Amino acid sequence: MTTTTRTLRRAGFATGTALALGTTVLAATPALAATLGDHEISGVQFVNDDCSRNEYAIQADVTGTTDDVGGFDRVRFEVWxxxxxxxxxxxxxxxxxxxxLNAFLSFVGLYGTGAPGVGIVISDVDADGDVVGTLETVDPFYPDDVDGPCTFDVERIGGPTRIETAAMLSEQKFVMADTVVIATSTTYPDALAAAPWAAQLGAPLLLTxxxxxxxxxxxxxxxxxxxDVxxxxxxxxxxxxxxxxxxxxxxxxxxxxVSGPDRYGTAGEVAQRVVQxxxxxxxxxxGQDFPDALVLSALAARHQAPLVLTKHAEVPPETxxxxxxxxxxxxxxxxxxxxxxxxVLDDVSLGMPWTRYSGPDRYDTAEAVLEQFPAEGKVMVATGQDFPDSLTAVPVAARTGAGVALTRPDAVPPGVLDEVERLVTGFSFPxxxxxxxxxxxxxxxxxxxxGLVGGLADPASRSSGGLTDRNIGQG
Known part of the structure; x- marks a missing residue:
């Protein structure tokens, strides 16, 4: 596997539950903190025996006031x-x-232990991620309890067809969604370009x-x-x-x-809607083959960046x-x-530096891309033999902070397996x-x-926090 970076300098180019159910504490907001406007928190706790999978969606109108980095104000959303x-x-x-802003927070844990509900915090942070001011604190916030699937460590979400798998992913991973994106199930380019946009919209990607x-x-x-659809x-x-x-x-x-005259034009139309x-x-x-692009789409979604398609030896006019x-x-x-x-990369980059992730085959390339994801205890694994399952996983992965790993149908390639292990090691409930x-x-x-999580203790013996009277710890 190879990561190649090239810089080309050319002349002439420029570069479901309301807030009222929790106790809301509004801190005194510093004058230079971002402004929090209308916002809504929805939460669902899927309960199965002692296992609970928590999913929280926060929609918030935020006004940027302070230049933290590059002309942008930064806001952090937390669940405790x-x-x-x-x-x-x-x-x-x-x-x-x-x-x-659409923030999605999730975790798996034990049901019925410790403090009631969870704690939600919205904070203004600086370029280093340090808190400048707390915009909102809700503790406890009570999610809706729903009987549903909850599995520790390894779970499977899959239906008899690619269309049903996409619907199942949406049903199990999207508490709510004001927007939905739909693409064809028969070819990959439209879904490939749409996935990062769907992730930014807080929308599932459904197929038809x-x-x-x-x-x-x-x-x-x-x-x-x-x-909106x-x-x-x-x-x-x-x-x-x-x-x-x-x-x-x-x-x-x-x-x-949302479309263009062909797959390249459609990808270009979608790319211009992504807010960087x-x-x-x-x-x-x-735009001519899918394997190498699958995991790249997930990385683009994580970085809130547009993805465009090009041909092997030519940049289409639409691109x-x-x-x-x-x-x-x-x-x-x-x-x-x-x-x-x-x-082609020289041409499409317009003189900006470019980096290529590649390897001898699609799995080595996927491994090189997966290395760019930080370990957050979550990863999604889909076949590298076809595109639909991997692409519909992208908006979910972006919401949950997960990487997308490609596997052969019968075995995870060794390098990819190593990366999956890196992403989940050290977490009590991966x-x-x-x-x-x-x-x-x-x-x-x-x-x-x-086998990667086989050494973890019985769930009841794993660390899940120490407080019993409140959720938000003292920083």
Whole structure:
């Protein structure tokens, strides 16, 4: 596996539960802290015996006031349980603007122990992540208890078809979603480009057949009841009947098609809708084959960066037009020179430095990309033989902080397995999610993954925090 960085200098180029259910404590907000406007916290706790999987979605209108880094103000969202910080996300909003931020926090733990509920904290932080001021504290916040799937260590989410797997991922990992993104299940390019955008919108990526809305997708739309639905791809990829079916299922929703004249134009249209943060980056993938691009899409989603498609030896005009309208300082691509030539990366980067992640095969390339993810105790594993399960996992992975690892159907390649182990080692309650049914990912893969966490103690004996009277620890 290889990570290649190249800098080319050219002249002429410029670079569901309301807040009222918890005790809200508003701290005195410093004059230079971001402004927190309308916001909503929804939470679900899936309970199965003593196991509980907690999922929290926070939607907040935030106005940037202080330049923490590159003209952006930074805000951190946290969930605490029994004195232990369980999950956190730092999001950014451009100074002088107001944006709706979507933060998703999750953890797996024991049910019915310690302090009631959880603690939610929203803070203004500086460039180093240090707290400048607390914008909101809710402790306890009570999620809705729902009987549902909860598994320690290794879980599988997979249906009999790719469309049903996407719907199951949405059902189990999205407490709520005001927006949903839909793409075709038959080809990969539209879903590949749409996944980072869906992640930023806090939206699941659902799949459909080209000729009409699939039943599993329709059922999930009815459950979520979103206000906005974006159908990504032209009429050849997703026919007009799909939009008609979506509108019939959700009469009050705004339904919009996002497309270009071809896959490159569609990717360019989507890329321009991604709101970049202070680290202005561009991700580039092949529009002619999918394996190397799968994990790169997850990395783009994590970095809140657009992803465009190009050909092996030529930058399509639609891609060139989209790139010219974007601002970026660094470019990242996946695949060797037989997938994307150096000249193409030189052209698409417009003189900015570019980095290539590559290896002898798709799994080595995936390993090189996976190395860029920090260890946060979560990882999603999907087949590298086909695209749908991996791509629909991307918005979920971005929400939960997980990396996406590719596996062969019958075994995880050694290098990828090492990276999965790195991502989950040292956490009391890690969660490895296998995406796809047993035809896509055999049970032998589950056995391998269980071996990574086999040394953990019985769940009841694992550390889950020490406080019993409150959730938020004293920093």
């Amino acid at each position: 349980d029994d004195g232990t910080l369980k999950d956190s996300r730092i999001l950014e909003v451009e100074v002088g603007t107001t944006r709706e 057949t080209p000729g009409g809305l699939s039943a599993a997708t329709r059922d999930e739309l009815l459950r979520l009841a979103p206000d 974006y159908v990504v791809g032209g009429p050849a990829a997703v026919g007009g009947q799909v939009l008609t079916d979506v509108q019939a299922a959700l009469p009050g929703a705004d339904v919009e098609r 943060d202070s680290s202005a980056e561009l991700f580039v993938a092949s 060139a037009s989209a790139v010219a309208a974007l601002t970026f300082d660094d470019v990242y691509a996946a695949g060797g020179t037989t997938v994307l030539s150096d000249d 969660l490895i999610t296998v995406v796809g049914g047993e035809l896509a990912v055999h049970d032998t893969v589950e056995t391998q993954l269980l």
